[in-house]
Amino acid sequence: xxxxxxxxxxxxxxxxxxxxxxxxxxxxxxxxxxxxxxxxxxxxxxxxxxxxxxxxxxxxxxxxxxxxxxxxxxxxxxxxxxxxxxxxxxxxxxxxxxxxxxxxxxxxxxxxxxxxxxxxxxxxxxxxxxxxxxxxxxxxxxxxxxxxxxxxxxxxxxxxxxxxxxxxxxxxxxxxxxxxxxxxxxxxxxxxxxxxxxxxxxxxxxxxxxxxxxxxxxxxxxxxxxxxxxxxxxxxxxxxxxxxxxxxxxxxxxxxxxxxxxxxxxxxxxxxxxxxxxxxxxxxxxxxxxxxxxxxxxxxxxxxxxxxxxxxxxxxxxxxxxxxxxxxxxxxxxxxxxxxxxxxxxxxxxxxxxxxxxxxxxxxxxxxxxxxxxxxxxxxxxxxxxxxxxxxxxxxxxxxxxxxxxxxxxxxxxxxxxxxxxxxxxxxxxxxxxxxxxxxxxxxxxxxxxxxxxxxxxxxxxxxxxxxxxxxxxxxxxxxxxxxxxxxxxxxxxxxxxxxxxxxxxxxxxxxxxxxxxxxxxxxxxxxxxxxxxxxxxxxxxxxxxxxxxxxxxxxxxxxxxxxxxxxxxxxxxxxxxxxxxxxxxxxxxxxxxxxx
Ligand SMILES: Nc1nc2c(ncn2[C@@H]2O[C@H](COP(=O)(O)OP(=O)(O)OP(=O)(O)O)[C@@H](O)[C@H]2O)c(=O)[nH]1
Ligand SMILES: [Mg+2]
Numbered sequence: 001x002x003x004x005x006x007x008x009x010x011x012x013x014x015x016x017x018x019x020x021x022x023x024x025x026x027x028x029x030x031x032x033x034x035x036x037x038x039x040x041x042x043x044x045x046x047x048x049x050x051x052x053x054x055x056x057x058x059x060x061x062x063x064x065x066x067x068x069x070x071x072x073x074x075x076x077x078x079x080x081x082x083x084x085x086x087x088x089x090x091x092x093x094x095x096x097x098x099x100x101x102x103x104x105x106x107x108x109x110x111x112x113x114x115x116x117x118x119x120x121x122x123x124x125x126x127x128x129x130x131x132x133x134x135x136x137x138x139x140x141x142x143x144x145x146x147x148x149x150x151x152x153x154x155x156x157x158x159x160x161x162x163x164x165x166x167x168x169x170x171x172x173x174x175x176x177x178x179x180x181x182x183x184x185x186x187x188x189x190x191x192x193x194x195x196x197x198x199x200x201x202x203x204x205x206x207x208x209x210x211x212x213x214x215x216x217x218x219x220x221x222x223x224x225x226x227x228x229x230x231x232x233x234x235x236x237x238x239x240x241x242x243x244x245x246x247x248x249x250x251x252x253x254x255x256x257x258x259x260x261x262x263x264x265x266x267x268x269x270x271x272x273x274x275x276x277x278x279x280x281x282x283x284x285x286x287x288x289x290x291x292x293x294x295x296x297x298x299x300x301x302x303x304x305x306x307x308x309x310x311x312x313x314x315x316x317x318x319x320x321x322x323x324x325x326x327x328x329x330x331x332x333x334x335x336x337x338x339x340x341x342x343x344x345x346x347x348x349x350x351x352x353x354x355x356x357x358x359x360x361x362x363x364x365x366x367x368x369x370x371x372x373x374x375x376x377x378x379x380x381x382x383x384x385x386x387x388x389x390x391x392x393x394x395x396x397x398x399x400x401x402x403x404x405x406x407x408x409x410x411x412x413x414x415x416x417x418x419x420x421x422x423x424x425x426x427x428x429x430x431x432x433x434x435x436x437x438x439x440x441x442x443x444x445x446x447x448x449x450x451x452x453x454x455x456x457x458x459x460x461x462x463x464x465x466x467x468x469x470x471x472x473x474x475x476x477x478x479x480x481x482x483x484x485x486x487x488x489x490x491x492x493x494x495x496x497x498x499x500x501x502x503x504x505x506x507x508x509x510x511x512x513x514x515x516x517x518x519x520x521x522x523x524x525x526x527x528x529x530x531x532x533x534x535x536x537x538x539x540x541x542x543x544x545x546x547x548x549x550x551x552x553x554x555x556x557x558x559x560x561x562x563x564x565x566x567x568x569x570x571x572x573x574x575x576x577x578x579x580x581x582x583x584x585x586x587x588x589x590x591x592x593x594x595x596x597x
Contacts, residue, residue: 010065062332084126312557356587358569377468384509386482389547395427399579406474411464412450413457416481458497485524495532518561547574
C-alpha cells in the first residue's frame, strides 16, 4: 500500500528508508519537492503534500532533528497513516536513542539503523487495525435498541426513578451533584409552600401533621430545622445539613481554617499541574531545558499571530506561519535560560527571513545580457490591479536599465484607461531628456511603441516585441491595464497576452498597503494565468514589484503575504515617485520592522 517511507536528519542524511513492493520509481523527486516547497518555505502547518500522483505525509522530530516521510498513491485513502507515522517515530526514537543523541554528522553516518523488522511489524499492525475499523454495516430497525423499547417503558412515571437516581448518585461528591441537590431542596421547599398555601385556602383551620412525610409551612412556630427537607424522608432532622456539608466545601470561618484551606488549595494546584507550581514553575519556565509542547507555545503564538496581523500580514498567512512554527518547535528541547516566548520569537524570525529570501536567482541585468547575446530582446510584462503603480514603476525600471547601459522599448498595452498612453509618453520624454540621444550614438535610449486606445493589447505587445527585435532594443517593458482580480474578461485578456507573447518575466505589481486582499489578488491572478495557458507548464507570476513602500511605516506585512502565496521573490521595491526610488528588498530589515513591537 505504501510507496515509500524514509527517515532522514534535518541535515540531509538518510538514516533509513523503505520502498514498497513493486514500486520502481525513485522517491528522491517527491521528497526533494517536499523539502523545497514545504519544509523550507514554512508551509509546515499542514503536514501533507501532493506531488504528481503521490500523497506525502511527514512528521518532524524536533528533539532529534529528524524528518519522517511516508508516500502513497493519492487515490488511496489510508486512514492509518497519521497514527502509523507517529508510531514509527516513537519506535525509532526509543530504539536508537543512544545513536541519535551522539552529536556530529560523521557519527550519524557511521551508525546503522536496522529498522526493517520493527517497521514491518508496525505496518502490519496499522493495516490490520484499519481493516478492523472498516465501515460497520447499518443496523436494521429490529436490531436497534429503539425497537426493544415498549411504549410503556417510554412513559415517565412520577417519582418512579427518583429513588434509584438518588441512591445511584449519592456516592459521588461532585460539585454538580451538590448543585442538583440544592436545587432539589429549593424545588421541594417551593412545592411545599404552594401546597401549604393551597391548604390554607381550603381550610382556614391550622392543620396538624398527620404523617411524617407531609410538610407544613408554618412561618410562626416552626424552627429552622423544619425548613430542611434535604434528608430522604423529608423530616427536618439536620442530617440534610451534614449531606450538604459533604457535598460542598465548608466555608472557613476561623483564621486556622483559612490556613488549612489555603494549604489544601495549594496541594490541589500541585496535583492538577502535575508538577511544581508557584516559584518552581516560574523558574522552570525561565530556565528551560524541557521539551516544548503545543500548549506551552499556544499563548505566545496567539500573540505573535495578532502582532503579524497588526503589521499587515494577511490573517490566513499569519495563522499558517504560526502553525508552521509550532510544528517546527514541538518536542524541541529548549536551551538553558531561554523562555518559550524567546524561542518562539526566534523561530518565527528565522522563518520570516527564510520566506523573504529568494528561492531562485533573480538577476535581470545578467538575463538581459544573455538575451542580448541571443540577439533578442528581454521582455518583461507588468500586471496588477488598478492604480498600484505599474506605469510609474515601469518608468523607474526603464531608468535603472538605461543607467546600466541598455536600450528600452516601452509597449503601451494599456489601451483601456484614458491618459495611460500619454502618461508613458511623458515618461519617455523625461527619460530621454535625462539621457539625451547625443550621448548614445544619436539614437534615443527609450522609445514608446503605441497604437492608441481600444486595440487588442496582446497584438500590440507582439508587434512591439517584433519591432524591438528588428531595431535591436535590449529590453521590452510591456505596460498593461489595471484590472480587478474578479473581472473575468479582463483577466482572460491578460492571460492571453502572456500566453501568446511568452515574456521572459511576468512581474506582479502590488501595493505595500494591501492587507488580506493580497492573498486574493495573487491567487486569482495566478489562477487566471494557469487556466488560460496553452502549455502544460503554465507561465505564472515570476516576481513581485512591491510599491508605495514609503507610505507604510513599519507595517511591512504585505511583503510576507505576497512572497508566501507565490513563493516568488520581491524583485523591486518602489519607495517614492521619482526615478531613483527603486530598491531591492532587504529581507533582514523587513523582518526586524515586522518583529518590532
Ligand atoms: N508614494 C509612492 N507612490 C507611488 C509609488 N509608485 C507609484 N506611486 C503613485 O501611485 C499612483 C498610481 O501610479 P500609476 O503608475 O499610474 O499606477 P498604475 O498601476 O499604472 O495605474 P493604472 O494604470 O490606472 O492601473 C501615482 O500617483 C504614482 O505616483 C511608490 O512607490 N510610492
Ligand atoms: Mg498604468
